[in-house]
Amino acid sequence: MRLKNFPEEVVFDLSDCERAQLTSWAQDVAQENISNPGLYRHGDVLKAVRKLDGPSFDAMRRFAESSNDYGTLLLRNVPIDTSLPPTPHDGRRPDNMPYLSESVGALLGCLLGDIFSYGDEKEGLLIQNICPVFGQENLQENTGSVFLEFHTEDSFHPFPPDYLILMCLRGDRTGQAITATASLGRVIGSLDEEVIETLAGPNYIIRSSSSFGASKYRRRTAIIGDPQQGRGLVFDLNGMEALSDVAEQAMQRLRQALEREAYGICLTPGDAIIIDNNKSCHARTGFRPYYDGRDRWLQRIFISRDFARMQDMLVPGTRMIDPEKSRELVA
Numbered sequence: 001m002r003l004k005n006f007p008e009e010v011v012f013d014l015s016d017c018e019r020a021q022l023t024s025w026a027q028d029v030a031q032e033n034i035s036n037p038g039l040y041r042h043g044d045v046l047k048a049v050r051k052l053d054g055p056s057f058d059a060m061r062r063f064a065e066s067s068n069d070y071g072t073l074l075l076r077n078v079p080i081d082t083s084l085p086p087t088p089h090d091g092r093r094p095d096n097m098p099y100l101s102e103s104v105g106a107l108l109g110c111l112l113g114d115i116f117s118y119g120d121e122k123e124g125l126l127i128q129n130i131c132p133v134f135g136q137e138n139l140q141e142n143t144g145s146v147f148l149e150f151h152t153e154d155s156f157h158p159f160p161p162d163y164l165i166l167m168c169l170r171g172d173r174t175g176q177a178i179t180a181t182a183s184l185g186r187v188i189g190s191l192d193e194e195v196i197e198t199l200a201g202p203n204y205i206i207r208s209s210s211s212f213g214a215s216k217y218r219r220r221t222a223i224i225g226d227p228q229q230g231r232g233l234v235f236d237l238n239g240m241e242a243l244s245d246v247a248e249q250a251m252q253r254l255r256q257a258l259e260r261e262a263y264g265i266c267l268t269p270g271d272a273i274i275i276d277n278n279k280s281c282h283a284r285t286g287f288r289p290y291y292d293g294r295d296r297w298l299q300r301i302f303i304s305r306d307f308a309r310m311q312d313m314l315v316p317g318t319r320m321i322d323p324e325k326s327r328e329l330v331a
């Protein structure tokens with residue numbers, strides 16, 4: 001797969017003034033653990049977000065409202081902690097996690113909408129830690145290090161995120177781990193009518209990934225939805241099964257088209273890639289983990305643009321979806 005560089009129009013370097021605002025507000029909203037869904041104070045974060053002023057923040061607000069052709073925005077120069085603990089070997093939040101990147105992650109997330117988490121994944125944390133985990137190299141999961149196939153995030157779930165942020169705290173030293181995105185809008189014109197028709201029918205089963213533990217989500221779906229209904233693309237090469245040969249061929253045609261029109265970057269500290277999960281799928285090329293505390297480390301934030309719709313699903317007083325309630329929906 002040959003990846004193109006992201007075009008200039010989707011890349012925003014935070015100015016010194018924008019960095020200073022984020023750093024200052026991050027101090028104001030910092031808590032011992034802002035990532036804990038029971039402790040997170042949304043009112044404080046929202047108050048700060050409303051005051052963020054600058055072209056990169058405006059670009060994020062526009063992206064949240066109307067996205068873009070690439071379904072992707074790349075922020076650079078985002079303030080993160082300069083002194084980090086070792087990359088967690090188990091993908092869990094370190095007890096001595098400093099505040100800056102998590103607080104900045106919450107601020108950026110709230111610029112786009114409402115941040116939330118799933119109780120059955122990553123301990124329900126609002127800011128999740130993405131690192132290679134020993135023994136899980138071959139998994140098609142955020143903990144693996146083999147090529148992670150193109151997928152939209154958590155599309156098996158009744159409430160997938162509308163946007164996600166992947167913020168880099170520590171890059172892959174070998175430069176091999178390329179984070180890639182590809183948007184449906186840029187490839188649909190290259191597909192035959194019959195292929196589009198097959199992709200738009202309920203011809204696929206999508207299943208949950210193992211990162212959701214005992215929760216088993218499974219549903220029948222189309223791959224291409226109605227953008228007017230807010231969901232354009234449901235795609236997961238690894239977690240999806242075609243219900244006929246024709247459906248399988250259509251899915252492979254789409255895969256080929258997406259791979260031809262994929263953009264990528266090896267994230268370095270202070271990069272934050274923002275993905276429109278309704279338009280774009282993402283992947284990560286394979287890399288070698290060393291498990292020496294200096295491996296690649298990202299933080300991930302999920303955002304909903306229709307938070308009111310998931311209110312009844314949340315553990316009361318939190319922004320975390322209650323697994324028991326979401327499992328009932330798919331039982």
Ligand SMILES: [Fe+2]
Nearest residue numbers: 151152153282
């Ligand atoms: Fe993902």
